[in-house]
Amino acid sequence: MGNSLLPLLAAQSGIWYAQKLAVGEPLFRPGEYLEIHGPVDTLAFRAALQQAVDESETLRLKFLESADGPMQYVAPHVDADVHVADLSALPDPRTAAERWMNEDLGRVPDLLTERPFSFALFRLSADRHLWYHGYHHIVMDGFGAALFARRVAELYTAAVGGAAAAERRFGGIADLLLEEKEYDCSDRFGQDEEFWRRERDADPAREHGNWPPLAAASDFERFTTTVPADVAAALRTLSADLDVSLSRLLIGLTGRHLQATSGTRCAAMELPVTARTTPLARSTPAMMMNGVPLTLTLPPGITLPELLRHTADRVRNVLPHQRFRGEFLRRAGGLRPVVNVMTFDYSLTFGGHPVTAHNISKRRIEGLSISAYTRTADGPLLVDFDVNRGLLEADEPAAQPQRLVRVLEQAAELAGTAEHTSFPVDGLDVLSAGERSLVLEDWNDTALADAAGAGQVVERFEAWAARTPDAVAVSCGGRELTYRELAADVDRLAGHLQARGAGPERLVAVALPRSPELLTALLAVLKSGAAYVPVDPGYPAERIAGVLADAAPHAVLTCREVLDADT
Structure with a gap:
């Protein structure tokens, strides 16, 4: 040339x-x-x-x-x-x-x-x-x-x-440059751009998981674990039983892991794609890979077949639009865990001698990258967790691979059984026996040595206020309220709410910034007999509207500062 x-x-x-x-x-x-x-x-x-x-x-x-x-x-x-x-x-x-x-x-x-x-x-x-x-x-x-x-x-x-x-x-x-130029000037580019705009606007994960990007490669650490060949074989059998590819099965199960560890009802991830949609691109060693956002929704009660059909549908929906550059998508959608599933056969031979491939890449890891890959059609499954340690607790990175493997092992046990057709995804547990005991027993060991201190939140607050009425109860931004003053404010607001119908089986939304008024509002709602719905004023307006529509509260407690913010 x-x-x-x-x-x-x-x-x-x-x-x-x-x-x-x-x-x-x-x-x-x-x-x-x-x-x-x-x-x-x-x-x-x-x-x-x-x-x-x-x-x-x-x-x-x-x-x-x-x-x-x-x-x-x-x-x-x-x-x-x-x-x-x-x-x-x-x-x-x-x-x-x-x-x-x-x-x-x-x-x-x-x-x-x-x-x-x-x-x-x-x-x-x-x-x-x-x-x-x-x-x-x-x-x-x-x-x-x-x-x-x-x-x-x-x-x-x-x-x-x-x-x-x-x-x-x-x-x-x-x-390749000529094909790229033709794509950029084509109707297809505009269609892909519009598709991703609609995806962004409808994405249920928009308010979740946007970690701040960290560029330092020194924060990156890899944790590798191996899923034994027999478990990997069972997962292949399960994928055949459920009529879904192994890669879609692994993406769906990884989504369950992300959803369970994030505490949300969706799994937001970035899916690496080849961005090679033409014969020329598929035959050219070069840099063309892309990353596209993918969100899986996991409502309560969803079964494993339903999750995998949902995963296959979502992946099938986004792949035709994979050429649109992920750099533009990340600007609008924030940072997501990267989930890279590679199940292609890498069974090369050199002069008739087989090879085993070992990945040792050094990459920009802004948050979390999960790579699951097989190198042969019947071999074990390798799982790499590449973690930017600045975003996780010190003991979290090493525990995460084992939690994903635990999900994979439980799914593998369903292969060949009648149960796989109706198994609830919530039943795929990410916690070990020790972690479950810690959460359910150790952290919930809340028995009080002083039985006299037991009681409901408001009762305990009022008992303490009676004992120490002049002690400082709240200190915020240079303001202080004693227990006597706070109790009086709570009584006034609770009476006001009750006069307007608040009480048992009623909800009151509380949309206030962190302040003494927030504490007063929460205690007053509880004293009125109602339950409160916390609403973060920092949420996008659409998110707040969605929360209020779902909760249908009897009343909303807010302030002029929040109303003036157009939320």
Whole structure:
């Protein structure tokens, strides 16, 4: 193609500027190593790797900055430059190899002067080798890396077998740019934009789970667990019993985990997608992946088949619109846990020797990323929890993978039974026996040593006010109320509410900011015999309207400050 200057793909552009803002931070370094269970001919491997690079334009990209922004061109040749090391004499060769790989992934290449990829081949023993391939996301995503790895395996296997490899033509960057431009100018783009606008407006999770983004890669930590092969096999059987794909089953069950641990009736997540909707895109190693929001609704009593049908319908609904860039969607929808389910077959062979893939990516983790993947059609299921520790309690990250695995194991037990057709999703418990005992017994051990102090909230408040009438009961923003003053305010407001019909079996909504008046209102509602409905004045107006419509309160207690805020 020569040195024709080309703009960046939309996915590349987002990464370019994000990396510019995070100088030196390895936020966009996907990588893995393939464990080859057999001997490797180093010369044949080098030749196969070089040919695959020659065939792939994305690995021959060079970047430069211009007055029109970042640009790229395809160099005619780039040296594959594989690092080869024999570690077989070391006491722990795998650890030494992984240390080298992690150090490489922790380094950010200068995109203007350095290759945006790294290769290494480590010899652990005569019949055990590790091929590491790491990239900068600006040139490669996971789908593209799998295409590239498969081509290297094809070329190597043909070479050591003395045969000619089948010809393969990867797509080119200019062709991808042309398809992208055609999409951006098409009716399809407008339809996708309108679809996502409607999704956003109707999303029940809009007010939930918008964690503040954290960019520091150092906060990222991975917790990996393995779902045994027999449990994974049972999940495959269950997916067949329920006529749903394994990936949809895993997305739905992960949704149950998120819903149970968030305390809401929906599971909001971001779903990574390939964004490859054309034959050209599906045949091109490059950076094209996208992320789209997905919300599952789990009302009380929903059964497992109902959840999985709902999951399949929701995924089927959003996938046709996956080309619309997720960067625009995240601006409007906030931060969500990323749920990445990869069930594609990665059963490569090198010269007839099987491989096991190990993911070691370093990525930007703003909150929580859950990756569930299988590498063979009948093997175990691996689950990675990548966590930004700044958002969770110290003991939470290590416990979360086991809670998801607990859900998967309970679902697996339903395979082949009649119960799977009507099992309630609420019955899939995320808590261990110890955690359940802690919640139901230890935290609920509220017996009082002083029986005289027992009683209803208002009775206990009034008893305390009688004992210490001049003590400070409330202090807020420089204001103070004694128990005597607070009790008098409560009595007045409770009488006012009762005079207007508040009482048992009636609801009173309380929409007040944190203040002495809020405490007065809550106690007064209880003293009137009614129950209160807390309404956060900080909620969006639509959310408040929905709460009030559902609760249909007898009265609403609020203040001028809230009314003037147009909520």
